[in-house]
Amino acid sequence: MKSDRLLSILLLLQTRGRVPAHELATRLEVSVRTIYRDVEALSASGVPVYAERGRHGGIELLAGFRTDVTGLTxxxxxxxxxxxxxxxxxxxxxxxxxxxxxxxxxxxxxxxxxxxxxxxxxxVLVDSTRWKGGPQRAADLDVLQDAVFADRRLRLRYRHSGAAAPSTYTVDPYGLVCKAGVWYLVADRSGTPRLFRADRVRSATPLADPVRRRPGVELADAWEVLRRQVEDRPGGIEVTVRVRRDFLDMFTRLTASALTALPEDDGEGEWVTARLEYGAVPHARSLLVFADRIEVVTPPEVREELAGAAASVTELYQSDGRAGA
Known part of the structure; x- marks a missing residue:
């Protein structure tokens, strides 16, 4: 609606100061000619707005003019x-x-x-934490946040998953992202986008050097690249399982991150087929937690892995005496 567009122009000018007509047109998805007509409409209604043409021109409100109208729907x-x-x-x-x-x-x-x-x-309540996510090391966001807003480079001591000791990096931060309750620092390292979990940062030291971001790249752009790298990562091994029907809902919730598609339940029989994907055969050992409520059908190497692990557990608990006795 035109009234919404006029209000959007007014609020953008109050926030940004002088704004080129082509930028307003792009943001509001109209032509530049429409923007100039809207400016004339605002001026006719008493808003002190004017346009300057030329390379450094733009549309601007008279200095000191403010309106407290929110215009919220x-x-x-x-x-x-x-x-x-x-x-x-x-x-x-x-x-x-x-x-x-x-x-x-x-x-x-x-x-x-x-x-x-x-x-x-x-x-309406939004809780971004996962069910039974387990204890996590608290993330100290103060230094990261200060460096992000001050546009400074950072020296990080960062412990990768499974690493015995932290590594040291100098990075150029774009910003912070909260994904499913976990905070990440999005930053360039040697001009390449990288993702750092905030709870794995052992120390962060802002440097005197200003940040060196790639021209034209914003936080959303860098995050999109990194997100796709994670989601489009080549798959590992596909596992087909049979799930007892009365346990299907719980199984679906607990294995949501590994499921490649929702199980198709035809409402008949005791078992339902489901397919999952794991990075490697040993990762499928997590299926042992479901005991006899599921059965791995394929591939054979996963059946062997689970059978071997189950045999080891059985031997442990059937042995005489307690460990260390």
């Missing part, structure tokens, strides 16, 4: 209060600040939208 109001439930701000030390900001937004909301916004904060 009912859905936009709900979205803000769902944001308050996500919890990531608490890890960044912004819990109190967000609460204060939302109270100010609530005061500025049109009266008809306030009940819906208040109800959202009571009726």
């Amino acid at each position: 009912a859905d936009e109001s709900r979205a803000l209060f769902i944001l308050a439930a996500q919890g990531a701000h608490a890890a960044l030390g912004l819990d109190a600040a967000l609460g204060s900001a939302l109270r100010k937004v609530m005061a500025a909301l049109p009266a008809p939208h306030r009940p819906a916004a208040e109800a959202t904060s009571r009726r």
